[in-house]
Amino acid sequence: MKLFGTMKLRETGCLEIGGCCVEDVTREYGTPLYVYDTKLIRDKCSEFKTNFVSDYFDTDVIYASKAFLTKAMCNLLAEQDMSIDVVSGGELYTAISSGFPAERIYMHGNNKTREELEMAIEYNVGTIIVDNEDEVEELNEICEAMKRNAKVLLRVNPGIDAHTHEYIQTANHDSKFGVSIYCDNTKELIRKIVESENLNLKGYHIHIGSQILLESSYYASIKVIVDFINKIKEEFGYEAEELNLGGGFGVYYSEEDTPFPLGDFLKTLTNKIHIEMVQKGLSINKVMIEPGRSIVANSGTTLYKVGNMKDTYGGKKYIFVDGGMTDNPRKALYDSKYEACIANRLFDNNEDVYTIAGKCCESGDILIKDINITVPKKGDVLAVFGTGAYNYSMASNYNRILKPGVVFLEDGKAIEVVKRESYRDLLRNDI
Ligand SMILES: Cc1ncc(COP(=O)(O)O)c(C=O)c1O
Secondary structure: OOOOOOOEEOOOOOEEEOOEEHHHHHHHHOOOEEEEEHHHHHHHHHHHHHHOOOOOOEEEEEEEHHHOOOHHHHHHHHHOOOEEEEOOHHHHHHHHHOOOOHHHEEEOOOOOOHHHHHHHHHOOOOEEEEOOHHHHHHHHHHHHHHOOOEEEEEEEEOOOOOOOOHHHEOOOOOOOOOEEOOOHHHHHHHHHHHHOOOEEEEEEEOOOEOOEOOHHHHHHHHHHHHHHHHHHHHHHOOOOOEEEOOOOEOOOOOOOOOOOOHHHHHHHHHHHHHHHHHHOOOOOOEEEEOOOHHHHHHHEEEEEEEEEEEEOOOOOEEEEEOOOOOOOOHHHHHOOOOOEEEOOOOOOOOEEEEEEEOOOOOOOOEEEEEEEEEOOOOOOEEEEEOOOOOOHHHOOOHHHOOOOEEEEEEOOEEEEEEOOOOHHHHOOOOO
């Protein structure tokens, strides 16, 4: 079991995060509960901001809000001088409602609706990342009608094999995202944007996948995209001013994951971009990255209450908790691995191998398979680590199970930032 950020083992046997005993936190806010170590989020933001810099071009670190977004998270990011990327009207609305500066918002999406594009223009979103030809035409029309201009990046697919789970690879040749740099039509699309009255093409966006643990995947993508920038410049004179390299930096979930050291990687990344550019006689004004998971995954822990237990005829020992795939669908989606502990009896060494399952009516509702853990008692607090990214944001109400609340922990204080849902909330749109 790996401890992150401010986590400590208290002598009382209770896990501490942000100076708070998690058992006390569950007494106050109930379970299941998402808790966040906000100091660790700040530290991660500053690790990115201090290392992703260059003497030759401006840089911007854009938090990929799909990983975890609430108004409180937007406020924390604004304090850290981060930018935000959003992929839907809902994410955009959340950021704008928190007062996050619109010019620091990047709007993504492979199928943005007309309403979402209009919203982005109306709110004065800083940059729209256009994904395909249909969208380019629609956005141009909207800008024409609203008498506005939009700053855009074109999402291109560099065809890089990122060695990650198939569902989170985004740049293979059949990906639904962006337009391939290998398609002849892409050149024509770039020409169309450059010649359009209302769109100001600043450059390109790529994102090669998520939970990437090999630095070389990024270095390979830089070579490919710089070659592409050069090719387009040679063919019809358009030279990109901005380049967004996306996110996807891998994190530790279990012993199977060895993330690369971020600081050194970011320095190498900016150096390599500069070298590749110089070699091709190109220059670039601004380079961006979009980390999501690597900012929040290890800052988040989900706290559950141990309920019933069961030994099966087949020999499996189950621990059932009061949440499951509704608050963490990643095991079912990607076969993700997690570490966990009985957080109120840390020094009890009487252990056994258990499978931790949720309360949903699905056999696939498993959180962790075959983990060696303290023999639990009903009512114990089970902490599952590394659940800060794509858990709250992917949570559902399957089986009409209520979504947990979110509590930020820092300096011995627990601050509720999202209330636990109530049964009344569940019915709010039922007619
Ligand atoms: C366009 C884009 N940028 C950034 C990210 C963030 O990826 P991660 O959370 O793995 O850093 C994603 C995730 O899918 C993405 O699609």
